[in-house]
Amino acid sequence: MTVNIKRMINEKKANRRFLSILEKTVPAFFLLCASISVLTTIGITLTLLVETVTFFNRISIIEFLTGTEWWPFGENASYGILPLITGTLLITAIAMLVALPTGLASAIYLSEFAPGNVRKVVKPVLEVLAGIPTIVYGFFALTFVTPMLQLFIKDLPIFNALSPGIVVGIMIIPMIASLSEDAMSSVPDSMREGALALGSTRLEVALKVVVPAALSGIIASFLLGVSRAIGETMIVSVAAGSTPTLTTDVTQSIQTMTGYIVQVTLGDASYGSTTYYSIYAVGMTLFVFTLLMNLLAQYISGRFKEEY
C-alpha cells in the first residue's frame, strides 16, 4: 500500500479554509449560548420592571408598600402588600426553625461522628428527599401533617401556616445539611487532630473547632435556605390557604407572595386588569427578597472564607 503524502497534504490544504471559518464561527455560536443566560436575567428584570411600573401608575407605591390590607378582587380593591410579606416571612420562620437545627445537626453528625456505613445510607436518602417534587410535599402537608397537627391543636383549620411551614422546613433540610457538611468537610483534619490531642471530646472538636471554622459556609447555607423558603410555591399554595392576613398566629390561614401569584394565574384575571398587573408587583417584591438573600450568601461565603 502506498501512501500518497503529497495528495494528503493537498487535501488538508483545501480543507484549511473551511476549518478556519469553522474555528471562527464556532466560538460565536457558543458565545450566543452563553448570552442566553444573560438575556434571561435581562428578560426577568425588564418584564418585572415594566409591568410593575404599569401597576404603580394605577396604585400608588406608598399604598402598596404600607397598606395593611390585600384584597385585589371586586369593587373596593386594596393593594397593601404587608399581609403577603408577613405571610411569607411566617412560613419562612417556621421552616427555618425546623430546618436549621435539624440540618445543622445532621451535617455535624455526618461530618464528625458518622461511621462510614451510616454515611452511605443517610447521604443518598437526603439526596432523595431533595429530589422529591414540591407538589408531593404539598400533598403531604395537606393530607398528613395537617390532620396530625389537628390531633394536638383542637381547632386548627385545614388551611394554616404551621403545616406548610413545617413541610417547607423538611424540604430544606437536605440543602442545609449538604451545604453545611461541605463547609465542615473542608476544615482540615490537622485542626481536629490538634484539638483531640489536647484532650477534647469529639463534641468539643465539633462545636469549638469545626463549626466556628466553617461558620461562613454554614451561614451561607442558612441564607440560601431562607431564599428557597421565600420562593417556595406549591406547598403553600396547597396547604396554607388563600386569605392574606396580617398576623403572626401560626394557626390561621394566610397567603404568601408566591401563593397569591399562583392564585391569580389560576383564576381568570383578565389581561390588563389591575389584578393582573399586581402579580408582577408581587413578583418583583419576591424577586428582590430572594436576590438579596442570594447576594448576601455569596458575599458572606466569599468574604469570610477561611483558607487553610
Add this chain to the structure above:
Amino acid sequence: MNLVDKQLVQRRRKKRLFSNRIMRQIFFSASVFGIVVLAVLLYRIFREGLPYLDIDFLTSFASRFPEEAGIKAAITGSVWLMAVTAPVSVVLGVGTAIYLEEYAKENMFTRFIRMNISNLAGVPSVVFGLLGLTVFVRLMEMGRSIIAGGFTMSLLILPIIVVASQEAIRAIPNSQYEASYAMGATKWQTIRRVVLPAALPGILTGGILALSRAIGETAPLLMIGALSFIAYLPENIWSGFTVLPIQIFNWTARPQEEFHLVASTGIIILLFILLLMNSVAVLIRHKFSKRY
C-alpha cells in the same frame, strides 16, 4: 511544679464525656429524621394510591369521577414537554459551559456571565413563570402551548446543566488537550473529538438530573397556563397541554377525599418516573466515569 489540676480535670471529665454521648445521639436522630419522613411519606402514598393503580389509570383521561380518572393526557403532556425542554436546555447549557471553560477570556463580561448564572439558579420558579407568561405566551404569541412551557422550563434548568457540564469539562486533564494539539488538531477539533466525548458522562448525568427537576416542577407551568382538565392528546408543539404535577395539583386541590387517593396514585407514577431517571443517571456515572 504541677500546672494541671488533676482533680479538676477528672471531675469535669465525666460531664464532658456524658454530654458528648448525649449530643451524639441527638445529632444521630436529626440525621435519621429525614429517613423517617421519607418512610412515612412513601408509606402513606402507597397505601392510599396503590388500589387505584391499574392499566385503566394509565390509559384514561381525567374525569369528574375519581374511579374513572386517569393520567393519559398528563403523561403524554410531560413527554412532549421533555421533548422540547431536553434538546433546548442541553444545547444551550453545554454551549454555555464550553464557552466559559474553553473560549472565555478572563474579563468583566465573563465574570458577569458567571455571577449571572449562579444568581439565576437562586431565582424562584414562579418568577420564571412570570417571564414565560410575559415573553413567550404574550410577547412572542406562542399561546398556552407546549413550546412556551418547554422554553420556560429550559431557562429554569439551564443553570443546573451549565454547572454540571462545567464540572465535567474541568475534570479533563491538560495532558489530553496537549496530546490533541500535538497531533495538529485545531481548537474546535479538540473540543469535538476529545473534550466532548470525555465530558459526556458528566454532561448526561447532570442533564438527566436537571430534567428530573423539570418533570416535577409545577408552578411555572401553572402560570403559563397549562390546562388541568383536557380530554385530548397534544398534536404538535403548539397544542395546549397538561403535565403530571399539574394533574396531581388539580386532584389535591379538590375537596373530595377520593380525589386525594387518585392524587396519591398520580404521585406513585411521578415518583416512579423520577426513580427511573435517577437510576439511569447513577448508572451512567458509575459505568462511564473515568479516572485519569
